[in-house]
Amino acid sequence: SAVISQKPSRDICQRGTSLTIQCQVDSQVTMMFWYRQQPGQSLTLIATANQGSEATYESGFVIDKFPISRPNLTFSTLTVSNMSPEDSSIYLCSAQGSGAGQPQHFGDGTRLSIL
Amino acid sequence: SQQGEEDPQALSIQEGENATMNCSYKTSINNLQWYRQNSGRGLVHLILIRSNEREKHSGRLRVTLDTSKKSSSLLITASRAADTASYFCATQSGGSYIPTFGRGTSLIVHP
Numbered sequence: 208s209a210v211i212s213q214k215p216s217r218d219i220c221q222r223g224t225s226l227t228i229q230c231q232v233d234s235q236v237t238m239m240f241w242y243r244q245q246p247g248q249s250l251t252l253i254a255t256a257n258q259g260s261e262a263t264y265e266s267g268f269v270i271d272k273f274p275i276s277r278p279n280l281t282f283s284t285l286t287v288s289n290m291s292p293e294d295s296s297i298y299l300c301s302a303q304g305s306g307a308g309q310p311q312h313f314g315d316g317t318r319l320s321i322l
Numbered sequence: 323s324q325q326g327e328e329d330p331q332a333l334s335i336q337e338g339e340n341a342t343m344n345c346s347y348k349t350s351i352n353n354l355q356w357y358r359q360n361s362g363r364g365l366v367h368l369i370l371i372r373s374n375e376r377e378k379h380s381g382r383l384r385v386t387l388d389t390s391k392k393s394s395s396l397l398i399t400a401s402r403a404a405d406t407a408s409y410f411c412a413t414q415s416g417g418s419y420i421p422t423f424g425r426g427t428s429l430i431v432h433p
Contacts, residue, residue, distance in 0.1 A: 208367075238419065249423050249426055250410075255420070303419065306419070308372065308414070310355060310370060311357075311367065311412075313364030313365045313366070
């Protein structure tokens with residue numbers, strides 16, 4: 208199974224600033240995703256990171272706020288822009304092989320606090 | 323909207339007891355997966371059961387699927403303190419390969 212490395216593991220940021228989270232997979236994967244998770248809650252999908260093209264965003268998430276890059280099949284970044292306290296959350300990267308019935312493999316997440 | 327809904331939301335048991343968590347969903351699925359999340363970590367895939375399967379085992383884990391009732395259960399036998407975690411079900415439906423996660427069950431196993 209794929210091993211996902213995500214960094215930073217946590218950060219405390221000032222409102223109005225931006226933070227870029229990196230996600231590295233140890234093997235080439237077809238699909239990569241970014242999720243947000245409030246402590247003790249379920250996962251909310253932000254977007255699917257598409258290699259070589261613009262990410263596909265879920266309802267309620269926009270590119271200006273959460274720009275995503277995916278330059279190759281093993282790496283992706285998520286930027287949280289112009290942060291406010293409401294953006295305080297856990298951000299998780301995941302990877303999944305192609306085809307039906309493939310499990311997702313997750314990084315350990317980035318715990319983000321906005322002051 | 324979330325597809326899977328886990329029940330109970332929280333479960334507290336003693337080491338050695340069995341833990342049963344349930345997941346209900348609303349629409350037809352291709353498969354259902356169970357994940358575990360330890361505190362401060364990402365989710366780890368435990369087991370996948372396809373819509374044409376009724377039961378699967380993996381070590382101390384037993385998963386059942388009842389498509390007529392749109393429900394699944396995860397049984398952890400002879401629980402250990404290390405099983406303390408949140409457990410999520412996730413469903414894949416239609417032509418989408420992206421699973422939809424439920425709210426999770428928080429399991430505490432007391433030593």
